[in-house]
Amino acid sequence: MSILNSFLFPPPPSIFVSAMSMISFTSLAISGLSEICGRHLRYSKFWDAGDGRSRGFKHISSKAGMLFLYSPAMAYAVAAPFIFYGLVDGVRARLVAAALAIHFAKRVLFIHQYSGQMGLDSAIAISLSYFLSTLTTIYAQHLTQNMPEPAMDFKYAGVLLFLVGIFGNFYHHYLLSKLRVKGEKVYKIPKGGLFELVICPHYLFEIIGFIGICLISQTVYSFSFTFGTIIYLIGRSYMTRQWYLSKFDDFPKNVKALIPYVF
Numbered sequence: 001m002s003i004l005n006s007f008l009f010p011p012p013p014s015i016f017v018s019a020m021s022m023i024s025f026t027s028l029a030i031s032g033l034s035e036i037c038g039r040h041l042r043y044s045k046f047w048d049a050g051d052g053r054s055r056g057f058k059h060i061s062s063k064a065g066m067l068f069l070y071s072p073a074m075a076y077a078v079a080a081p082f083i084f085y086g087l088v089d090g091v092r093a094r095l096v097a098a099a100l101a102i103h104f105a106k107r108v109l110f111i112h113q114y115s116g117q118m119g120l121d122s123a124i125a126i127s128l129s130y131f132l133s134t135l136t137t138i139y140a141q142h143l144t145q146n147m148p149e150p151a152m153d154f155k156y157a158g159v160l161l162f163l164v165g166i167f168g169n170f171y172h173h174y175l176l177s178k179l180r181v182k183g184e185k186v187y188k189i190p191k192g193g194l195f196e197l198v199i200c201p202h203y204l205f206e207i208i209g210f211i212g213i214c215l216i217s218q219t220v221y222s223f224s225f226t227f228g229t230i231i232y233l234i235g236r237s238y239m240t241r242q243w244y245l246s247k248f249d250d251f252p253k254n255v256k257a258l259i260p261y262v263f
Contacts, residue, residue, distance in 0.1 A: 158215025165209025
């Protein structure tokens with residue numbers, strides 16, 4: 001606890017933030033375990049997965065779904081420093097808001113070669129999760145304004161990790177976008193970059209980016225959300241590798257799911 005106390009701001013006297021810390025971690029961790037058990041959020045390769053209860057929901061195109069997923073969170077992160085006076089005040093708070101805005105803007109503005117569809121139920125759940133987590137991260141940072149800084153200040157190390165994560169994630173999404181020509185729908189085994197070692201390097205760099213935001217923020221909420229996200233992406237990457245193994249006889253067995261040579 002003494003290590004955590006020197007690393008994190010004290011928990012704020014906010015029922016909302018305390019509840020969201022528990023809800024975010026628990027829901028993300030359960031989602032990660034559900035992925036491993038075969039109950040997927042229905043987007044990307046798993047857009048048509050699910051049981052009879054989820055199949056009754058409508059589908060939307062992947063492109064429309066991705067815009068729906070990320071646009072509300074991006075809009076709030078961009079607008080908060082300008083619209084809500086005093087909410088984003090100080091270097092740390094501005095860095096957090098900027099990092100979140102960049103993270104979501106990358107997904108909104110970068111054009112992928114989309115295929116398949118997205119379950120509307122999954123799109124609504126993910127979009128709401130991103131929006132609420134962004135709102136809570138910025139608000140939790142606001143509540144630290146009159147608190148003493150943690151003994152160990154990691155915000156600039158966090159900026160460095162965030163930049164590594166955002167560029168690594170962008171690069172591997174770029175490689176994915178070049179796998180298919182326009183209009184092509186078939187999946188292929190990704191090549192280049194860390195795809196030679198893991199099937200989900202974009203998830204690995206997304207984790208690095210969120211750890212960076214966590215270190216910039218150093219709040220209990222960002223800590224909870226980041227660890228929940230890591231558990232979710234571990235489950236999603238594991239099942240993505242299983243999907244490739246089931247679809248491609250020539251999938252290289254030495255390619256791991258998320259961490260080179262380890263997992």
